[in-house]
Structures are given as C-alpha cells and as structure tokens.
Amino acid sequence: MLVTRAVVWTVLSSLALGAPGSIKRSSPGRPHRCVIPSSNGTADDSPAVQRAFAKCSSDSVIVFQESADYNIFTPISATNLSNVEIQVNGNLHLPQNITTVQRIVNGTGGDLYSNGQYWFEFKGPRIDYTGSSKVNNGWINSYGQAWWDANPVNGTGIDYRPHLISFHTTDGSFNYFKSRKPIAWNVQLQGDNITVAHAFIDAESTGSFPFNTDGFDVTATNVRISDSVIYNGDDAIAVQSGSHNVVFERNTIGYQSHGMSIGSLGEDQADFANVSNIHFEDVTVIDAVYGSRFKSWSGGQGIAKNITWKNIRVYNVTFPIFVTQSYTNQGSSQTQLGNGVTSGRPNNASVMMENFVWSDFTGTVNTWRPGDGSCVTDPCWYDDGLPNLKHTEAVIIECNTNSSCKDFTLSNIAIIPQSMSPPTVVCMNATAELNPNLGFSCRNGTFLPY
Numbered sequence: 001m002l003v004t005r006a007v008v009w010t011v012l013s014s015l016a017l018g019a020p021g022s023i024k025r026s027s028p029g030r031p032h033r034c035v036i037p038s039s040n041g042t043a044d045d046s047p048a049v050q051r052a053f054a055k056c057s058s059d060s061v062i063v064f065q066e067s068a069d070y071n072i073f074t075p076i077s078a079t080n081l082s083n084v085e086i087q088v089n090g091n092l093h094l095p096q097n098i099t100t101v102q103r104i105v106n107g108t109g110g111d112l113y114s115n116g117q118y119w120f121e122f123k124g125p126r127i128d129y130t131g132s133s134k135v136n137n138g139w140i141n142s143y144g145q146a147w148w149d150a151n152p153v154n155g156t157g158i159d160y161r162p163h164l165i166s167f168h169t170t171d172g173s174f175n176y177f178k179s180r181k182p183i184a185w186n187v188q189l190q191g192d193n194i195t196v197a198h199a200f201i202d203a204e205s206t207g208s209f210p211f212n213t214d215g216f217d218v219t220a221t222n223v224r225i226s227d228s229v230i231y232n233g234d235d236a237i238a239v240q241s242g243s244h245n246v247v248f249e250r251n252t253i254g255y256q257s258h259g260m261s262i263g264s265l266g267e268d269q270a271d272f273a274n275v276s277n278i279h280f281e282d283v284t285v286i287d288a289v290y291g292s293r294f295k296s297w298s299g300g301q302g303i304a305k306n307i308t309w310k311n312i313r314v315y316n317v318t319f320p321i322f323v324t325q326s327y328t329n330q331g332s333s334q335t336q337l338g339n340g341v342t343s344g345r346p347n348n349a350s351v352m353m354e355n356f357v358w359s360d361f362t363g364t365v366n367t368w369r370p371g372d373g374s375c376v377t378d379p380c381w382y383d384d385g386l387p388n389l390k391h392t393e394a395v396i397i398e399c400n401t402n403s404s405c406k407d408f409t410l411s412n413i414a415i416i417p418q419s420m421s422p423p424t425v426v427c428m429n430a431t432a433e434l435n436p437n438l439g440f441s442c443r444n445g446t447f448l449p450y
C-alpha cells in the first residue's frame with residue numbers, strides 16, 4: 001500500500017512539474033455553499049464564520065467574499081470537516097488588542113507548542129484552502145508588530161501567543177495562503193497528501209524581532225510546498241518527526257529566516273524520531289541565518305534518512321549548510337516544538353542521519369553582519385559550541401558521534417564569503433569510512449572540495 005502510494009505520488013509529481021499550474025480541480029460532490037456575510041469591519045464576524053463552518057461542514061464550499069473584511073475576534077475551530085473548499089477572497093483580521101488575545105489563549109490552559117491555541121483550526125478529509133490569487137485579497141492580518149515590539153529586552157516572545165492555523169487533512173490543498181504580520185507560528189500541516197502553493201508569509205518587522213514566526217511546521221506525509229514566499233524570523237519550513245515524502249521547491253525565503261530545517265528531532269528522549277525522503281530544491285535564500293539546516297538533540301533517538309537540498313541560491317546567509325546533532329533551544333517552554341527535558345540530558349543516543357545530499361549551492365556567506373536579532377544570550381544561541389567562527393564558513397557539520405552521520409554527499413558547493421576570502425568548513429565526526437563520498441575531508445579549515 002505504502003509503495004503503491006509512493007509510486008502514484010511520484011507520477012503525479014512529475015506531471016505537475018511538467019506543467020506547473022495546469023492542474024485545476026473542480027469541486028466534485030460539493031453541492032452546498034455557504035457565503036459568509038461580512039460586517040465590513042463594524043462587528044465581530046467570527047460567530048457568522050463559525051456558523052458557516054457548522055452548516056457547511058461537508059461536501060461544501062465556504063466563501064469569504066471578495067474584498068470584504070472579516071473581524072475574526074475569537075478562534076475558529078472546524079475540526080469536523082469533510083470534502084470542503086474554503087475560499088478566502090476577503091481579508092481577515094485578528095483582534096488588535098494583545099490582552100484580548102492573550103486571555104483567549106490563556107483560557108485554553110496551555111502555552112506549550114504541543115497544545116497551543118490555534119486561531120484557525122481545520123480538520124478532516126479533503127479540505128482545500130483556496131486563498132485569493134489577487135495580491136490584495138485573501139490576507140490574514142494578525143497585527144503581530146505590536147506583539148514583537150512588546151517583547152522585553154532579551155525576551156524571546158511574550159506569553160500566550162497563538163499559532164495562526166492548523167491544517168490537518170488528507171488529500172487536500174492549501175493555495176494562496178497569505179499571512180501578514182503573524183503573531184508567531186504560521187501554519188501547522190498534519191495529515192497526508194497535501195499540496196501547498198503560492199503561499200505568501202510576511203513577518204518583516206519595523207521594530208523588534210519576530211520570534212517564532214515559523215512558516216510551515218510539517219508533521220505529515222506526501223507534502224509538496226512550492227512557488228511560495230516566506231519572509232520571517234524562524235524556520236521557513238521545519239520538518240518534524242513522522243514526516244515522509246516532503247518536497248519544498250521553487251520557493252523564496254528570507255528576511256531573518258532560520259532556513260529549510262529538519263527538526264528539531266529527538267527532544268523527547270523516550271521517543272523515536274523518524275523522518276525520510278525530504279527534498280528541497282530550487283530555493284532562493286536571502287539574508288537568513290541558515291540555508292539548509294538539520295537539528296537534533298543529543299541523547300535523542302531516531303533516524304533521518306534520504307534528505308536532499310539541491311539548487312539552492314544563498315545571498316548573505318550566515319550558515320548556508322548546517323548540521324547539528326547537539327541542538328538546544330533557547331527561550332521558554334512555549335518555543336519548544338516537541339516535549340522533553342531540555343537540560344541535564346544524558347548524551348546516550350543520537351538521531352541517526354543517513355543518505356544526506358547537498359548539491360549545487362551558489363552564493364555568499366554573511367561575513368559582515370552575521371546572525372540576527374534572535375540573539376539574546378552570550379554567546380548567541382546560533383554560535384553555541386562554535387567558539388572560533390570566522391563567518392567564512394560555507395559548511396558546518398557537527399555529528400554527535402563517529403557513527404551517527406552516514407553517507408553524506410556534498411557536491412558543487414560554490415559559496416563564497418562576502419570578504420572574498422576562501423570559504424571554510426567546521427566538520428566533526430563525519431568519518432571517511434561512513435561517508436566515502438563526502439566531497440571534502442572532514443576537518444576544520446579551508447573548504448577544499450575534491
């Protein structure tokens with residue numbers, strides 16, 4: 001079953017690649033239609049929205065009207081959907097009053113990532129989220145700037161921040177999602193066979209750092225994210241344990257991005273983290289801290305295998321190619337993506353890495369102004385364990401043990417420091433025995449590919 005599905009997926013993918021944008025699905029078997037009335041900004045529209053989702057919970061099309069404004073002052077939970085298209089042609093607005101939102105999030109009794117409050121929660125088979133293809137419509141405005149600016153000096157984000165949206169479906173799609181100034185995390189994807197395209201996430205700040213504004217947190221299988229723009233202050237994509245067959249292609253990521261990430265994996269030491277067949281291709285990375293990034297916790301267990309980053313253009317990126325198997329997370333428990341003890345952990349295991357490929361990277365290392373505003377400690381969290389950085393490092397690979405990294409391959413890595421000095425590498429424990437095609441010798445110093 002799994003094999004058949006994988007084959008079908010591949011065939012579909014190659015069709016989609018051959019003719020981008022040519023696949024348009026109608027709404028077969030969706031006879032019901034709920035058009036949501038708008039108060040035009042004069043009242044709270046969330047009761048009307050919630051009613052529409054209750055009434056049109058199956059075999060339906062739910063419409064936010066073109067150019068209309070909707071105040072979504074309380075969270076929308078639609079977890080019993082089946083075969084529903086959500087057309088977001090209007091613009092949605094969260095409350096601008098921080099206290100109001102905090103009270104709602106606090107009311108759920110949890111501020112941990114794992115049980116945090118989502119402002120929009122959609123769940124069920126065959127959900128299509130269809131935003132507007134028009135550039136001024138289909139935006140979700142979260143008014144995050146005030147939240148970022150409310151963060152105290154050296155804080156990592158104030159308490160009771162909601163996640164924007166949870167999209168949990170099988171055989172669904174998520175198109176033209178547009179998020180302006182999210183308070184924090186944008187999209188959590190869960191389920192199977194989900195296509196995401198033309199997303200636009202803009203968490204650029206005019207003031208303080210936009211902490212935890214992750215683009216896509218993925219815990220799903222058979223996912224494709226393409227043709228999207230993600231400008232934010234955390235991972236553009238974070239592929240979590242349980243994810244298999246994920247493609248991230250033809251995207252632009254930047255601002256204070258923390259890159260295309262696998263992980264963090266293995267935070268819960270009793271859990272077995274498992275990620276495979278993840279493919280990042282044809283991506284432009286601008287001004288980010290990381291380009292490609294793998295992060296697992298020392299003492300975590302699991303396996304990550306068959307992971308590729310290919311055709312990646314980096315411009316002014318601090319750590320273009322980065323692997324750590326001894327990740328720790330700064331900040332409060334609310335920023336943790338998983339669960340588990342974060343300090344005093346025995347280093348008794350590693351999330352094993354196998355068959356990793358980095359190929360065809362071009363661009364520049366950020367030598368002149370490395371890092372970003374997420375640094376609130378000394379040393380900065382992203383410099384932890386790396387005392388002698390020159391900011392000419394094109395490649396940093398830190399393996400937890402001499403057997404935890406296997407079959408790594410780097411080829412055509414043409415990344416040059418802004419200083420125009422030779423690119424360098426920090427490499428620990430990616431042994432030649434287990435990594436015969438590494439492409440350079442694993443030691444610190446000048447990066448000399450062969």
Ligand SMILES: *[C@@H]1O[C@H](CO)[C@@H](O)[C@H](O)[C@H]1NC(C)=O
Binds near residue numbers: 038
């Ligand atoms: C909102 O504006 C639209 C278009 O101007 C109008 O048709 C509609 O009646 C207005 N709704 C309310 C509740 O005022």
Ligand SMILES: *[C@@H]1O[C@H](CO)[C@@H](O)[C@H](O)[C@H]1NC(C)=O
Binds near residue numbers: 057058080
């Ligand atoms: C979910 O929807 C099904 C069918 O549409 C219905 O029978 C069921 O009662 C709903 N459950 C809830 C919790 O609303």
Ligand SMILES: *[C@@H]1O[C@H](CO)[C@@H](O)[C@H](O)[C@H]1NC(C)=O
Binds near residue numbers: 099
């Ligand atoms: C925000 O809402 C709270 C609680 O309703 C209220 O006390 C406060 O005055 C509001 N703040 C602003 C700036 O409107």
Ligand SMILES: *[C@@H]1O[C@H](CO)[C@@H](O)[C@H](O)[C@H]1NC(C)=O
Binds near residue numbers: 103107
């Ligand atoms: C969160 O809820 C607790 C318990 O109800 C309350 O003591 C606390 O003041 C609330 N905090 C905020 C910021 O709303």
Ligand SMILES: *[C@@H]1O[C@H](CO)[C@@H](O)[C@H](O)[C@H]1NC(C)=O
Binds near residue numbers: 170172173193
């Ligand atoms: C994936 O979902 C799409 C609908 O979004 C459907 O047409 C396609 O058949 C599904 N693919 C598989 C392998 O089930």
Ligand SMILES: *[C@@H]1O[C@H](CO)[C@@H](O)[C@H](O)[C@H]1NC(C)=O
Binds near residue numbers: 299346
């Ligand atoms: C490592 O230690 C932790 C904490 O004692 C424990 O939960 C975990 O099972 C251990 N891992 C292995 C592989 O023994």
Ligand SMILES: *[C@@H]1O[C@H](CO)[C@@H](O)[C@H](O)[C@H]1NC(C)=O
Binds near residue numbers: 272274275276
């Ligand atoms: C890891 O994931 C693969 C693919 O879903 C599955 O076949 C395998 O059983 C998983 N292994 C563990 C130990 O969970």
Ligand SMILES: *[C@@H]1O[C@H](CO)[C@@H](O)[C@H](O)[C@H]1NC(C)=O
Binds near residue numbers: 277
């Ligand atoms: C590795 O992952 C790619 C997708 O990134 C997939 O096409 C390929 O079949 C996988 N290889 C193996 C051996 O599973």
Ligand SMILES: *[C@@H]1O[C@H](CO)[C@@H](O)[C@H](O)[C@H]1NC(C)=O
Binds near residue numbers: 256287372
């Ligand atoms: C490089 O990126 C850093 C961090 O985002 C930024 O401060 C700096 O202005 C950028 N430099 C250039 C030349 O774009």
Ligand SMILES: *[C@@H]1O[C@H](CO)[C@@H](O)[C@H](O)[C@H]1NC(C)=O
Binds near residue numbers: 376377378
């Ligand atoms: C913020 O952190 C920096 C670096 O650790 C420290 O030097 C500074 O004193 C801190 N500022 C405040 C207000 O805590």
Ligand SMILES: *[C@@H]1O[C@H](CO)[C@@H](O)[C@H](O)[C@H]1NC(C)=O
Binds near residue numbers: 386387388426427
């Ligand atoms: C390579 O650099 C890292 C990071 O600075 C350091 O921890 C490690 O000990 C160095 N390896 C050698 C052999 O000097």
Ligand SMILES: *[C@@H]1O[C@H](CO)[C@@H](O)[C@H](O)[C@H]1NC(C)=O
Binds near residue numbers: 399400401403428429
């Ligand atoms: C390499 O791995 C061994 C265990 O396999 C460990 O003792 C050693 O500290 C590691 N070296 C570095 C530089 O991390």
